[in-house]
Amino acid sequence: MKNKTGTRYAELFENTVIIAIGSFSSKVLVFFLVPLYTSVLSSSEYGFYDLIYTSLQLAVPILSLNVSESVFRFTVSAKSETKKIVSFTTKCCVYSILPAFMVLSAFAALGISDWIREYSVYILIFYISYMFNQYMIQLAKGIDKIKKMTISGVIGTVFMVGGNVIFLLVIKNGLRGFFVANILGQLIPAVYLFFSMHFWKMFSLTGNVDKDLKKMILKYSAPLILTNIGWWINNASDRYIITWGIGIDAAGILSVAYKIPSIIAVVYGLFIQAWQISATKEYEKSNSGSFYKNIFISLNIFLYYMISLFLLFTKPIASIMFAEDFYSAWIFVPFLLLSSYFSASAGFIAPILTARYDTKTVAYSTITGGVVNILLNIILMFWIGTMGVTIATAFSSFIIFAVRYYSARDVISGVNLRRVLALWLAILIQVVLEINSVYFFQFVPVVVVSVLFRKNLIEYIRVLKLTINKRLKMN
Incomplete structure (x- = not known):
C-alpha cells in the first residue's frame, strides 16, 4: 500500500517537474517583458489588447462548446474511443470559426468600435490560434504526451517573446506587432503538437460518432461552458x-496590476496541469480522500509563503515591472493576490469534481461567484473606486471555493478547514498592512503561521532532504 501511495505522489511530482522545466523559465521571460509592453504601448492600446484577450477566453469555450475540456476527460477514461472523440470534438472547434467571423463582421459593419474594425482580422486569427492551441494541449494531456505538451509551451514562448522584441523594438509596429507576436505564440505550438502527436491518425473526417458518445461529451462539456463564463466574469x-x-x-x-498576481497563477498553473491528471486517475482508487487532503493542505501552505513574499516586496517588484505611468497600479495588487489564493484553492477542487463528472457543481459555483462579482464591482466601484473592484474579485473567488468545498467535502476527507482559514486570515492581515504601508508588522503573521504549521514544515524539509540524497546517490 505504501508503494502505491508513494507512486501517487511521485507521479504528481514528476508530472509537475516535467511541466515546470518546460514552462517555468519561459513564463519568467514573459514576466520580464511587462516593462517592454508598458513602455512601448499606451495604456489605451494595452487596455484594448487585454479586453480582446479576456474576451477570447470567454468566446472560445462558448462557440466551441468547450470540447477542449471533454477531449482530456474522455481520452483518459475511454482510450479505445480516442479516434471518435477526437473527430467529433475537432469538428466542433472548426464549426465555431463561422460564428466568430460573423460576430466580428457585425461589430465592424455596425461601427460599434473603431478599434475592433481596425483589428478585426488580427482578432479572428488570434481566436483560431488560441482555440486550437488550447485543444491540442488538452489532447496531449489526455493521451499522456506530457513531455510534448511541455515542449510546445517552450516553442510558443520563444516565438511570442522573439516576436515581441522584433515587432515592438526593431520594426516598431506597435499594437499590430503585439497581436502578431501573441498569435505566433499560440499558433506555432499548436502546429508542433499537430505533427508530433500524428494528429491525422486520431482524426477521421468521414467517420461516424454514435449518438450516445456525442451526448456524453456534450453533457459533460455544457456545464463547463457556464464554468468558463463564471471565471471570465470573475476575472x-x-x-x-x-x-x-x-x-x-x-x-x-x-490590467497591469494583474501582472504580479499572474505570477502566482503561472506557478500554480504548472501544478494544476499535473493535478488534473492525478485527480482524474486517482478518483476511483482506495483512500483517494486522504491523498486529496494531504495535497490540499500542502498546496495552501506553499501558496501562503509565496503570496506572503510577494506582499512584502510588492512595491519593489512594481518599480521594476511597471513603467513610470503604471507604477500607481501597485496599490491594487494586494487584494488581487488574496483573490489568487482563493482561486487556486477553488481550482484545486475542480478536477476532483470533474473526475466524478460533476461539472454542474463546478459551473454553479463559478456562475454564483461571477454574479456576486458583478454586483459588488458596481457597488464598490462607485463607493471606493478601482480598489473596490479588487475587493469584489477577492470575495467572489472565496464564494467559488466555498461552494465547491461544500460539494466535495465527502471526497476531501479529514481536512481541518480551520487551519486553512487561519492561513487565509494571516494573508488578509498582511494585505491590509501592505496597502497602509505598514511593513514591519507583516512579519508577525508569518511567524504565527510558521509556529502553527511547524510540524508540516519539518516534514516537508525531511522529505526534501531524502529526495535530494536519493538523487545524489543515483548520480
Whole structure:
C-alpha cells in the first residue's frame, strides 16, 4: 500500500517537474517583458489588447462548446474511443470559426468600435490560434504526451517573446506587432503538437460518432461552458466595468496590476496541469480522500509563503515591472493576490469534481461567484473606486471555493478547514498592512503561521532532504 501511495505522489511530482522545466523559465521571460509592453504601448492600446484577450477566453469555450475540456476527460477514461472523440470534438472547434467571423463582421459593419474594425482580422486569427492551441494541449494531456505538451509551451514562448522584441523594438509596429507576436505564440505550438502527436491518425473526417458518445461529451462539456463564463466574469468583468465607470486608461492600469498576481497563477498553473491528471486517475482508487487532503493542505501552505513574499516586496517588484505611468497600479495588487489564493484553492477542487463528472457543481459555483462579482464591482466601484473592484474579485473567488468545498467535502476527507482559514486570515492581515504601508508588522503573521504549521514544515524539509540524497546517490 505504501508503494502505491508513494507512486501517487511521485507521479504528481514528476508530472509537475516535467511541466515546470518546460514552462517555468519561459513564463519568467514573459514576466520580464511587462516593462517592454508598458513602455512601448499606451495604456489605451494595452487596455484594448487585454479586453480582446479576456474576451477570447470567454468566446472560445462558448462557440466551441468547450470540447477542449471533454477531449482530456474522455481520452483518459475511454482510450479505445480516442479516434471518435477526437473527430467529433475537432469538428466542433472548426464549426465555431463561422460564428466568430460573423460576430466580428457585425461589430465592424455596425461601427460599434473603431478599434475592433481596425483589428478585426488580427482578432479572428488570434481566436483560431488560441482555440486550437488550447485543444491540442488538452489532447496531449489526455493521451499522456506530457513531455510534448511541455515542449510546445517552450516553442510558443520563444516565438511570442522573439516576436515581441522584433515587432515592438526593431520594426516598431506597435499594437499590430503585439497581436502578431501573441498569435505566433499560440499558433506555432499548436502546429508542433499537430505533427508530433500524428494528429491525422486520431482524426477521421468521414467517420461516424454514435449518438450516445456525442451526448456524453456534450453533457459533460455544457456545464463547463457556464464554468468558463463564471471565471471570465470573475476575472475579466472588472475591466469592462472599470472601462464603463471610470475609463479605458483606468482599465489599463488595473490590467497591469494583474501582472504580479499572474505570477502566482503561472506557478500554480504548472501544478494544476499535473493535478488534473492525478485527480482524474486517482478518483476511483482506495483512500483517494486522504491523498486529496494531504495535497490540499500542502498546496495552501506553499501558496501562503509565496503570496506572503510577494506582499512584502510588492512595491519593489512594481518599480521594476511597471513603467513610470503604471507604477500607481501597485496599490491594487494586494487584494488581487488574496483573490489568487482563493482561486487556486477553488481550482484545486475542480478536477476532483470533474473526475466524478460533476461539472454542474463546478459551473454553479463559478456562475454564483461571477454574479456576486458583478454586483459588488458596481457597488464598490462607485463607493471606493478601482480598489473596490479588487475587493469584489477577492470575495467572489472565496464564494467559488466555498461552494465547491461544500460539494466535495465527502471526497476531501479529514481536512481541518480551520487551519486553512487561519492561513487565509494571516494573508488578509498582511494585505491590509501592505496597502497602509505598514511593513514591519507583516512579519508577525508569518511567524504565527510558521509556529502553527511547524510540524508540516519539518516534514516537508525531511522529505526534501531524502529526495535530494536519493538523487545524489543515483548520480
